[in-house]
Amino acid sequence: MSIKVKLDNGKEAVYPEGTTCFDLYKEKTADNKELLAVLVDGKECDLGQPLPDNSNVALVDFDSPQGADIYRHSASHVLAHAVKRLYPEAKLGIGPAIENGFYYDFEFEEPISSDDLETIEKEMKKIVKERKQIRRREMSREEALRLFEERNEPYKIELIRDLPEDAAISCYEQDDFIDLCAGPHLSHTGMVKAFKLTGLAGAYWRGDERNPMLQRIYGTAFPSKERLQHYLDMLEEAKKRDHRKLGRELELFSLHEEGPGFPFFHNNGTVIWQELTDYWRIEHRRAGYEEIKTPLILNRSLWEQSGHWDHYRDNMYFSQIDEQDFAIKPMNCPGAMLVYRSKMHSYRDLPRRIAEMGIVHRHELSGTLHGLMRVRSFTQDDAHIFMLPDQVESEVAGIIDLMDRIYRVFGFQYRVELSTRPGKAMGTLEMWDKATNLLEKVLLEKGVDYRINDGDGAFYGPKIDFHLEDCLGRSWQCGTIQLDFQMPEKFDLTYIGEDGNKHRPVVIHRVIYGSMERLIALLIEHYGGAFPTWLAPTQVAIIPVTDRSHEYGRQIYDRLKGEGLRVTLDQRNEKVGYKIREAQVNKIPYMLIVGDREVKSGQVAVRHRGEGDLGADDLSNLIEKINKEIEEKII
RNA sequence: GCCGACGUAGCUCAAUGGUAGAGCAGCUGAUUUGUAAUCAGCAGGUUGGGGGUUCAAGUCCUCUCGUCGGCUCCA
Numbered sequence: 001m002s003i004k005v006k007l008d009n010g011k012e013a014v015y016p017e018g019t020t021c022f023d024l025y026k027e028k029t030a031d032n033k034e035l036l037a038v039l040v041d042g043k044e045c046d047l048g049q050p051l052p053d054n055s056n057v058a059l060v061d062f063d064s065p066q067g068a069d070i071y072r073h074s075a076s077h078v079l080a081h082a083v084k085r086l087y088p089e090a091k092l093g094i095g096p097a098i099e100n101g102f103y104y105d106f107e108f109e110e111p112i113s114s115d116d117l118e119t120i121e122k123e124m125k126k127i128v129k130e131r132k133q134i135r136r137r138e139m140s141r142e143e144a145l146r147l148f149e150e151r152n153e154p155y156k157i158e159l160i161r162d163l164p165e166d167a168a169i170s171c172y173e174q175d176d177f178i179d180l181c182a183g184p185h186l187s188h189t190g191m192v193k194a195f196k197l198t199g200l201a202g203a204y205w206r207g208d209e210r211n212p213m214l215q216r217i218y219g220t221a222f223p224s225k226e227r228l229q230h231y232l233d234m235l236e237e238a239k240k241r242d243h244r245k246l247g248r249e250l251e252l253f254s255l256h257e258e259g260p261g262f263p264f265f266h267n268n269g270t271v272i273w274q275e276l277t278d279y280w281r282i283e284h285r286r287a288g289y290e291e292i293k294t295p296l297i298l299n300r301s302l303w304e305q306s307g308h309w310d311h312y313r314d315n316m317y318f319s320q321i322d323e324q325d326f327a328i329k330p331m332n333c334p335g336a337m338l339v340y341r342s343k344m345h346s347y348r349d350l351p352r353r354i355a356e357m358g359i360v361h362r363h364e365l366s367g368t369l370h371g372l373m374r375v376r377s378f379t380q381d382d383a384h385i386f387m388l389p390d391q392v393e394s395e396v397a398g399i400i401d402l403m404d405r406i407y408r409v410f411g412f413q414y415r416v417e418l419s420t421r422p423g424k425a426m427g428t429l430e431m432w433d434k435a436t437n438l439l440e441k442v443l444l445e446k447g448v449d450y451r452i453n454d455g456d457g458a459f460y461g462p463k464i465d466f467h468l469e470d471c472l473g474r475s476w477q478c479g480t481i482q483l484d485f486q487m488p489e490k491f492d493l494t495y496i497g498e499d500g501n502k503h504r505p506v507v508i509h510r511v512i513y514g515s516m517e518r519l520i521a522l523l524i525e526h527y528g529g530a531f532p533t534w535l536a537p538t539q540v541a542i543i544p545v546t547d548r549s550h551e552y553g554r555q556i557y558d559r560l561k562g563e564g565l566r567v568t569l570d571q572r573n574e575k576v577g578y579k580i581r582e583a584q585v586n587k588i589p590y591m592l593i594v595g596d597r598e599v600k601s602g603q604v605a606v607r608h609r610g611e612g613d614l615g616a617d618d619l620s621n622l623i624e625k626i627n628k629e630i631e632e633k634i635i
Numbered sequence: 636g637c638c639g640a641c642g643u644a645g646c647u648c649a650a651u652g653g654u655a656g657a658g659c660a661g662c663u664g665a666u667u668u669g670u671a672a673u674c675a676g677c678a679g680g681u682u683g684g685g686g687g688u689u690c691a692a693g694u695c696c697u698c699u700c701g702u703c704g705g706c707u708c709c710a
Contacts, residue, residue: 103705111639114639114704199704200639201704202638202639202704202705203638207706208706213637213638216638216705248645249646260701260702315709360710364709367637367706368706368708369702370703374708374710378710477709477710480710514710516710518710545669546668573667573668574673575666575668577673578668578671578672579670580669580672584671593670597669607670612670613670
């Protein structure tokens, strides 16, 4: 018997029955791709598996979509193998590949410390060197249960019990180590070429805080030492760009014990903040938005009406005024609802796009706070759009356009996700389907590339999320567009239709920046502190060479100030190199060096933080250039 | 909130249980400087906070606050 196989290069070939994927590619690793596994009819398979007849086969290397995951998943098995050798009593949790690496959860008899990682890493290296065969074993549920009972692995048994009735159960075995696993895996442990354990942390079994906390070991693995090193270098670079570090060095903001999670913005950070909101207002006025401001503290009755009292109380701050309960707002919606409800609306008034730079306070768990990224008080660039049902499509499209325009200005790439009905949701299935389909339709019409995030919608409606990617490829959720079926009901919002009757408007809740604090953190890291000139807290530093040129420097300073530029004059008794270094470290876009030569010629010597010495120029030319750069928000 | 680590001058970091130090920043003075750090001097601290062990605590124990890495949650 022979089998027919179609390769990914389009060629068909006939092989004897029992031919494995590995045989197929044995002679064919010449195209410099490291063969890790294969896709048989689109399904990931081990190299050792025999090929079925009439199958389509594609090679999987590290850089194919599944490759890195398979590779790192095998690395996680090597980790677990090493741990079991060193700590035979440790219980295995789960050990998947994740973005940029892998982890494995264990329950140790005695907690290990990060110093132990080195020992574990050494043992892993041994296992890699031993080139242990990795074998797949399929077995019945009973067999699997018996196996892991013998091996005293309660978490594995729990996993097997939760597998669907008809699921094929497979294990992977290397030497005396065996793990419940769907696979696929590399063929032997020697294929794991470069890895590093990167961290140790607590993690609840199955992510549920009611379950025991296991110890999670993080690691990463690459097909070569060079690529591993490259990744580690990137982590170093990320550390250099950390907004908490740059925020302190550039005097943008600070955090204090006296206000955990409540950031203090210093002048430099406030300048950036204001530039961002100024730009935001221009774009929103142009897009037909109104802007409001609503109170920070509102009566309990409002929060009962909005449902926050029941659903969000744990995250709220409270106060008592005249023996009445008040709450500090955790969201802006109820305020916007009151503004809408403060007058009668005709269908002709809609849509009403009501924006608010609203400060919200949320009592987040102490362990989640992180610089400006995760805080307890933040400003949302919120907007609530009240509209007729048949306006939803064009309004959503309008928001998507606005987001795209704004994100482009910062040079962000972004990813879009459509989140659908969660398990516990309000409203009928039909309503959800209709709304979700509508959002999807707009995305398709706009030609937006998106991903479905099943079951991740808000309880009150489906949403589209925008994840911004920074220059290191990390992504952060910023923008979101949420359809809200609940608020109009709860606040009994109405408009008078053409027919003279009252109708229910549709509400969209949306943010573009997300939170000012998070956006600023993201921008700090994205630009590595070197803000484009329009955002830079100081745009020009004037550096006189000696005190003979102080007066000339002062004239230049006054002129630039008059132009509305943010400028400093460095009259300290220091050498030019020293002043330049400091301006450079502070990432000031332009440095103007003025000495005897410039006093004589009436020019300025221009130095740019990125391009270096640009030579002498007339001040008016330079002002024109800088103003254009600011006007066009050149990155 | 939970698991783990950490907390020393404004910042980065030293200090076997035995007199708390350095570099940078700051201040003072000298130097008049041409594209990433001129030299010298001075000052700077209840070692996050409370309690305890000890002849003696930055160091050991305990409580607490905060920070960091995760879990969870989310903008």
